[in-house]
Amino acid sequence: MRANRLVLAIGALALCSGMAPVFGQANWQVTKTFHVGGDGGWDYVTVDAEAHRIFVTRTTHTQAIDEETGKVLGDIPGQKVSHGVAVVSKVGRGFITDGGGSGAIVVFDLKTYAVLGTIPTVPDSDGIIYDAAMNEVLAVSGDGGVLMTFKPDIDPANGKMDAPIDLGGKPEFLASDGKGKVYINLEDKDVVAVVDLHTRTVVARWPVAPGGHPVGMALDAKTHRLFVGCRNPQKMIVMSAEDGKVLAALPIGVGVDATKVDGAQAFASCRDGSLTVVAEKSGSYEVVQTVQTAAGARTMGVDVGRHEIFLPTAELEPATTGRPRAKPGTFEVLVVGR
Numbered sequence: 001m002r003a004n005r006l007v008l009a010i011g012a013l014a015l016c017s018g019m020a021p022v023f024g025q026a027n028w029q030v031t032k033t034f035h036v037g038g039d040g041g042w043d044y045v046t047v048d049a050e051a052h053r054i055f056v057t058r059t060t061h062t063q064a065i066d067e068e069t070g071k072v073l074g075d076i077p078g079q080k081v082s083h084g085v086a087v088v089s090k091v092g093r094g095f096i097t098d099g100g101g102s103g104a105i106v107v108f109d110l111k112t113y114a115v116l117g118t119i120p121t122v123p124d125s126d127g128i129i130y131d132a133a134m135n136e137v138l139a140v141s142g143d144g145g146v147l148m149t150f151k152p153d154i155d156p157a158n159g160k161m162d163a164p165i166d167l168g169g170k171p172e173f174l175a176s177d178g179k180g181k182v183y184i185n186l187e188d189k190d191v192v193a194v195v196d197l198h199t200r201t202v203v204a205r206w207p208v209a210p211g212g213h214p215v216g217m218a219l220d221a222k223t224h225r226l227f228v229g230c231r232n233p234q235k236m237i238v239m240s241a242e243d244g245k246v247l248a249a250l251p252i253g254v255g256v257d258a259t260k261v262d263g264a265q266a267f268a269s270c271r272d273g274s275l276t277v278v279a280e281k282s283g284s285y286e287v288v289q290t291v292q293t294a295a296g297a298r299t300m301g302v303d304v305g306r307h308e309i310f311l312p313t314a315e316l317e318p319a320t321t322g323r324p325r326a327k328p329g330t331f332e333v334l335v336v337g338r
């Protein structure tokens with residue numbers, strides 16, 4: 001009897017310890033803050049998990065920041081209005097979209113952070129990702145209304161992109177399924193455009209209603225679900241990546257700019273200082289937590305191996321007209337973990 005009780009006790013303890021992560025999955029909170037400083041605003045965050053660093057664009061320059069300490073590892077100069085970064089470790093290069101002037105993509109060395117060259121693009125070059133399966137860097141131009149593609153081993157001094165793909169609207173951000181399909185938010189059309197990279201054409205346009213003005217985009221390749229952050233109305237749209245069917249429309253904060261996926265959960269980061277956590281329960285999606293971050297923390301990057309979310313912001317002056325200005329030297333990165 002004593003032995004049986006011991007076995008049962010051990011079994012119960014093992015069961016409880018095994019279940020603990022399940023119950024704690026939604027318990028996200030700000031765990032630390034990196035006080036980085038420096039001039040410039042901020043836009044997209046790209047996590048380079050292999051090198052334990054993040055890249056944050058800062059308008060005229062781009063910073064590489066250590067994931068663990070917040071130390072600035074490198075600072076890449078020479079941009080007019082930087083937006084996003086794509087990292088391609090196998091060729092040792094990073095790519096920064098510069099939406100200022102006539103448009104450009106800055107190519108830099110991932111080890112030294114030295115600028116290797118600049119590729120002419122289309123004005124207002126914005127969202128950028130790397131599709132490892134297709135071995136292509138993909139970037140969009142909001143004003144140009146196009147998807148741009150090129151191989152990561154492009155000549156950084158004299159190389160040219162492929163012919164741009166017309167999208168028929170203003171793109172914001174994008175996701176790729178690694179099989180030749182790219183999903184792109186068209187903010188002014190309230191649709192997700194689906195591009196076939198093999199034929200280089202738009203093959204579908206899926207409405208995001210009851211959401212509107214879609215900006216954030218993330219794909220869960222395992223479940224074939226798209227998570228689309230919409231600003232007006234303020235919704236996270238859960239959409240099938242197979243046929244565009246809207247599976248859920250969930251409330252989020254004001255000023256969403258990014259959506260991300262980590263395991264079985266999705267996130268929407270908003271300018272009002274909220275991070276919405278969404279999960280599927282009993283066959284339907286619901287908001288399982290809202291994390292208070294900080295005003296201005298509208299973009300994010302996720303290290304899925306460490307289960308950490310990085311959100312840039314700064315101390316903000318009281319708004320008079322338009323967006324509030326950041327106080328000089330107060331740029332910081334919040335780290336949210338479980």
